[in-house]
Amino acid sequence: MEKQRVLPLKSSFKCHLLEEGFANEAVKEEMLQQSSSFNIDVNPRLMLSSEQLVEILITSGVGRYLEFAAIERTYVHFQPSALGVKHPEEGACFDTVWDVPCSKKDVFQSKLLGMVEKRQLMKFLQFVADYGETHILHEDVTTKNERTLALGRALKRPQNKASQTDEDAEIAAYLDRPFQELLEKHFKLSTKLQQVVVYCVGLASFPAAKNQISARDGLAAVYRYVASIGRFTGTAFLAPLYGISELAQSFCRLSAVYGGLYVLCASVDRFVLDTEKGEVSGVHCSDGGVLRAKHIVTSGSYVDCFRLTDDEEKTERAHGRTLRGVFVLKASLREGMARIIIVIPPEDTEFKNPFAVQVVQLDVGSYACPKGYFLAHVSMPLPAEWFDQTVKQRELLRSVIRRLILSSETDLQQKHGKQTKADAKATLHEAPTNTLEEMTASDVEEVEAPDITTNPPSKPAWSDRIAWRAMFSTDHLVSGGTCDISASTKRRDLPTNVWVCETCMSEPDDKLDPVDLLNTPDDGASPLEIHLESVTANARAIFEALCPGEPFLPKSASAEQAEQEEQDSEEDAVLRAAQKLAQQTKLNDEPFSTCVADTLESEGNANRELRTKDEEVGKVNKLNTIDSREES
Template structure:
């Protein structure tokens, strides 16, 4: 191991594996290590089910067994941090750019829903759905339809499409006011279509453009496969980091799992290598998740997640085998949204007849599990439930001087757009220039890669 590398990557979470692949494709010599025996880190998919039951964070013990009715443990792949891919989003573009699609097979997520007044409704994402939706009254449907048409036609570089909206100064709130949409429409547009975490975006100068781009992304993703804007890989999200790991290996990257003693070596405050098993590998920089260099991160909050095993789909979702439900903050008097995502045996992640539902939100009180109640109440009866709280860690150091480039913790959202933003930000901190997403061809996944 006593070699020189451009970068050593610690942790095989999705972010670290994407960065490893991007750096390898960019011609960098990479060594990638993990303290665990499996890929994925905090974002792993755990199999067999017995191993999931025995994870330390659930405190069920090392000899915990699974009920016989759940079938074979190896038929289960349980995501610790479940998220969906936007079909036209940044992660899919990264998969295409890097060629990782050849290692993966995707399936469309069947439904996208939003919570209002104790019920769930399909998210309307085009003019036709807007007019048919029971979310709104007749006159509101027309206003929302006009908003969607404007969003589709808006081009930041074409003043003829602006219609009094100034890309540099107009806020998202200005756009909503222009079309006269009500608070309810603003709520589901901002949270279930534009996928904002909270309402902080509303008053920011220039936020009008971002809002319209996000609405375009949602409808563009929906247009790809029709059922919803989301995709999910067969066999779980653990396939994603492994796909990027294979990519890195093809470009000369070296992988070492089961290195529990791996630690960063510093000289005069600068990372110069990593020591493990008594040997030191040298490098010009270290890329890591927050758990490998806690002194360079700060806790900014917590996320609570409940992983639930069910033997039925979520009620009132047309028996969808997979779906996302977003509960906007105002609907349940919170500061942040509650997210639900459901996958099933259709995705090869559990035994036939079973479903995995994950409810997550940002912690706001001293009783995190109780905060999930509005989401859990929508699920119906549960076969089992696993609740855990994770710290939200942000890097306090940009890495320019210390050469430690830390990623952020995973947030409560059930999509990968914020994950990709962090990956692209970290890549720019490492390389000193942005990753050129313009190189990514605007294309669909091949038909055999997405069902």
């Protein structure tokens, strides 16, 4: 029996192209001349300001190789029927995109929510902030409050007390239940608010009918988002300049500093499997060289190359798919905004989307496209029953981008209409010859709403806003409901020294009730993750398996020095505040009688000093008198 076996390198993931093309030949020629200015991610990702990867970039020093641009706003799409408009006029244009309120200012300025919903959302966000500090960051509330007071700061809210045991007990009963059950039954949030929290703040993408996230994980996701707001900018997301691949190259630079080697112009051709040990012993390169390796770290697209048996059915891996649309636009999807996120909750009445649709728009500020263009990524996980329905996939992407473009045009028209009315009112106030009573109704109508029927402006079609489009679906590895690396390796029948980089995009099955398990598909598309939190956890788990006991990306010397200076500064501030407080306490605690006695004693001493001086002056005068008599 052969001890070695050759495993050809072959990707089991495919890109299924649906449609691609330019608006016209002139646009094609113009864009090709600027092709080097486009940086289009096949799998676009953003970063939350509070996620673990950001901390690693800061402490390890990798962040000095990177630059970021802030995402300016998050929006949500709602049909008029979801907002209480029962029968919108047929053919009427309406704006279906609304700001997602996250901060206190946004909540109270929101036109999407009513007064009751605003109070409910504020109460929920305040709870999440307190819950995250005590149950996720595991900060002791009493110690935190004492430190805050010592620095002369007021407590954030009266809820920041260690006596919140009753509410904690109520929440604990929901932690292993579906997240939406907690929002509906405990916080009494409306359906609209639940969708905002789950899909826009929690960034989930699964259908509401299939509870694939627990309340524990939902609260953690919302806290990550809330904690990200205001850390670096007023919003939660950061976009790496030049695309998400810059993250990988920055870590490669750090690896090179510590002795990492890179072989250029020699791509991997095949692997050598030691059948006795069940390990990959070497890597064949395209230049004929063979590299010996103790461990192999690969992406999920090459998992099928490493099967240990020829049994196709036994080693078949479940693949999910993600539907993607990339659109180069001539104008932004929201007037005055360049980098935005738009979320469409699942099961929209117009799109019939089974999962949430996430739209990310970037601009020249993130170096994703040249000036004058905007790059829009549209993404949605595909259910298994949609895999072969290419027409349905294409129509979904078309209808989504069409609706968003029409909404942006309506928004622009509404803003322009308000400005026109304001200018008309200003004209009325400035007219000195005619009073409002002297003007006829037709005059007022003519000033306030000028007739445009005689000369209607030419309205371009919505498709004219699209300079280039590409619609496709890509395969991805279904995580199977666990992020445990060793369990993942055993389940996939891989060699013992092969480790798979994958994004865990579904919740562990053991957290769900049997009823919920029936609603969780085993081979369907996993929920889409737009940030990199689980990617970081996956990388850490692989490193700990390869190098047990070693620190994962330890702090750089500059980071340790900055942290020590910050700690010393805070300790000095606490010490100064404590000394000042002690002095004030000492003065306030002195008894009144002691103060009076001290005052009387000081006055007596002063009187005695005055009498002594008078006596000395008298003696001097007496001596002078005697001397003058003797001289006479």
